Amino acid sequence: MALPVLADSLQRYLSEVNAYPLLSAKEELTIAERYWNERKVEDAHTLVTSNLRYVIKVAMEFSRYGAKLADLIQEGNMGLMIAVKKFDPTKGFRLITYATWWIKAQIQDYIVKTKGLVRNGSKAMKKALFYKQDKTETGDANAKTITLAADMSLDTTLGDSTTTHLDLLKEEGPNQEELLGEQEEATVVSKGVSLAIQDLNDRERLIITERVMADEPQSLQAIGVTLGLTRERVRQIETAALKKLKDALGTRDAVVGALPSGA
Structure with missing residues (x-):
């Protein structure tokens, strides 16, 4: 049939x-x-x-x-x-x-x-x-x-x-x-x-990979040193990248709740 x-x-x-x-x-x-x-x-x-x-x-x-x-x-x-x-x-x-x-x-x-x-x-x-x-x-x-x-x-x-x-x-x-x-x-x-990660730019992808996807997440400060950015700027990029991922995958607050709290 x-x-x-x-x-x-x-x-x-x-x-x-x-x-x-x-x-x-x-x-x-x-x-x-x-x-x-x-x-x-x-x-x-x-x-x-x-x-x-x-x-x-x-x-x-x-x-x-x-x-x-x-x-x-x-x-x-x-x-x-x-x-x-x-x-x-x-x-x-x-x-x-x-x-x-x-x-x-x-x-x-x-x-x-x-x-x-x-x-x-x-x-x-x-x-x-x-x-x-x-x-x-x-x-x-x-x-x-x-x-x-x-x-x-x-x-x-x-x-x-x-x-x-x-x-x-x-x-x-x-x-x-x-x-x-x-x-x-x-x-x-x-x-x-x-x-979903393929749609991020290189900097966003690095931050998400090291901050969110890694089993041992790096701190905002450590990533800032690597990229030559302030801790606050890394946080802003991370927030924007997470929004892109949530929009792409249709998620809500689960991602934010799972974020590492290290500085």
């Missing part, structure tokens, strides 16, 4: 995606519970296609990192299918709330691998920077017409392997608590922070 094909233009793909109805919370719960118990491909297809609009929206948010939008959408769709396979509807929240992490993780992993971004920093700060973001609601993407070429089908194989997208849906998996455990959480956080 095929998904819409990315071909010709994003506008055409959007029109095909928009042909699939959005599900109400009640409809989604009924289908998700049935899929959780019976594992019928038809139900998985319905859950996936009803959320394809959201994948486009997320992919467009990450397109500024230079990757092809078609590739990002394909990666996001894979993340959505993994989420559908593993989603436990008895936990009491909507599918897209859970799927958001898989969609973003899949896209971020692709960007990190293709762009060679460096991942560093303490896990605690990465969690503070990334995991306190606002919940994102499902919505339509406002898009330009862009030439694309990709084939997304549940029967399509993944790279050179014999595994298909359908296999991702069929596999049994652990529950949400296991999936969002320490290892996976740290991976998603690391990639998100790595991407």
